[in-house]
Amino acid sequence: MKCSLPGEFLATEEEFSKGENTFEENGDIRADSTGLPSEDKKYKIISVSKQKNLVPLSAGSIVFGTVMLVRTNSVSIEMHPLNLKSERQVIGASYAMLPVRNVSREYVEDLKAQFKIGDIVKAKVAEAKPWGIDLRTNEKELGVIKAFCSRCRQPLQLSVTGLKCTSCGNSETRKLSSEYGQIALG
Ligand SMILES: [Zn+2]
Known part of the structure; x- marks a missing residue:
């Protein structure tokens, strides 16, 4: 399981739009929480689902x-x-x-x-x-x-x-x- 940490780079803005639990900075989309990133390939959205039991x-x-x-x-x-x-x-x-x-x-x-x-x-x-x-x-x-x-x-x-x-x-x-x-x- 590959998890993202807050602030971790996920994709560029050219590749994806930002979804849940992400933010944009200088053209980069980054995770704002610890969780599992997922890509919606159809709508080109990248989001992060928070994982409560993960440390x-x-x-x-x-x-x-x-x-x-x-x-x-x-x-x-x-x-x-x-x-x-x-x-x-x-x-x-x-x-x-x-x-x-x-x-x-x-x-x-x-x-x-x-x-x-x-x-x-x-x-x-x-x-x-x-x-x-x-x-x-x-x-x-x-x-x-x-x-x-x-x-x-x-x-x-x-x-x-x-x-x-x-x-x-x-x-x-x-x-x-x-x-x-x-x-x-x-
Ligand atoms: Zn030896």
Whole structure:
């Protein structure tokens, strides 16, 4: 389910007229509430139906996601939809950014030594804006909860000396969550 957040871009005025729960700004039609956008193709109207039981992501929301890309200054994470306490979280965008400054309370020299593509991450929303979500992992229980060997792709096991691959003996580093290996994601 792809939900819109207040202020999110839906269409241009050339494409559609604004319908319920939308507003126009500089030729763009945007959502004025959290909900599901729908297009009336016949009359070219775009509207949003409000969803009462949906909880938008906001600062402090916990999200789980998969690392898609690691850059020098940020990590791109695809968020997993998740049911929490029977309330469905609204994920306006499925991608979020983890800026290097939000990774740890300690200085992070090399982001590529902290995250790798395919890692499963537990994070909190630092800031949710219509155009994007910033995450943070600067708490003990936040960070990588499952990682895979970059040589052979087997899940890495956490031992007293750190992350190790039991298949090929490779050792790796990550920004680890204190819950590494303890969370099963359905
Ligand atoms: Zn390995």
